[in-house]
Amino acid sequence: xxxxxxxxxxxxxxxxxxxxxxxxxxxxxxxxxxxxxxxxxxxxxxxxxxxxxxxxxxxxxxxxxxxxxxxxxxxxxxxxxxxxxxxxxxxxxxxxxxxxxxxxxxxxxxxxxxxxxxxxxxxxxxxx
Numbered sequence: 001x002x003x004x005x006x007x008x009x010x011x012x013x014x015x016x017x018x019x020x021x022x023x024x025x026x027x028x029x030x031x032x033x034x035x036x037x038x039x040x041x042x043x044x045x046x047x048x049x050x051x052x053x054x055x056x057x058x059x060x061x062x063x064x065x066x067x068x069x070x071x072x073x074x075x076x077x078x079x080x081x082x083x084x085x086x087x088x089x090x091x092x093x094x095x096x097x098x099x100x101x102x103x104x105x106x107x108x109x110x111x112x113x114x115x116x117x118x119x120x121x122x123x124x125x126x127x128x
Contacts, residue, residue: 041065042074042099043113046083049103058086065096072097076113079105081122088119102126 044061045052065073075084075098084100091098100122101115116122 038071039069040072040074041068041070042072042101042115043076043103044073045077045103046075046087048080048083049077051078058083058090061087062090062094062096062098065091066094070096072099074099074101074113074115076101076103076115078103078111079126081116081119081126084119084122 045056046058046061047054047056049056061073061075073087073096075081075087077083079102081100081102084098088098088100099115100119101113102122102125104112104114104125106112114122114125116125
């Protein structure tokens with residue numbers, strides 16, 4: 001689990017506009033860069049989830065994340081990743097990292113937030 005969290009944070013760092021001209025976080029810091037603040041919301045529901053407000057459209061989700069100065073968000077609707085692509089598209093060019101995910105309900109009715117490296121991985125999980 002820790003390895004996956006570190007991998008996720010590496011993705012956030014390397015896709016940040018601050019890192020565009022550097023090959024690694026170490027190189028960034030070595031060349032006078034400052035420590036990065038990474039602020040994420042890794043459990044967001046769009047209007048597709050019954051518990052979310054109708055106003056949670058892809059556009060509103062991205063704009064609210066930008067207003068809150070978030071580095072990354074994860075779209076984790078209940079048993080669906082159908083809105084992740086739209087949120088990712090709206091976020092293009094903003095510097096906001098959007099992680100596709102699902103909030104999966106198990107047979108025991110436990111809710112588990114799952115995050116994926118790609119939209120294709122999330123879609124494959126949704127189909128299972």
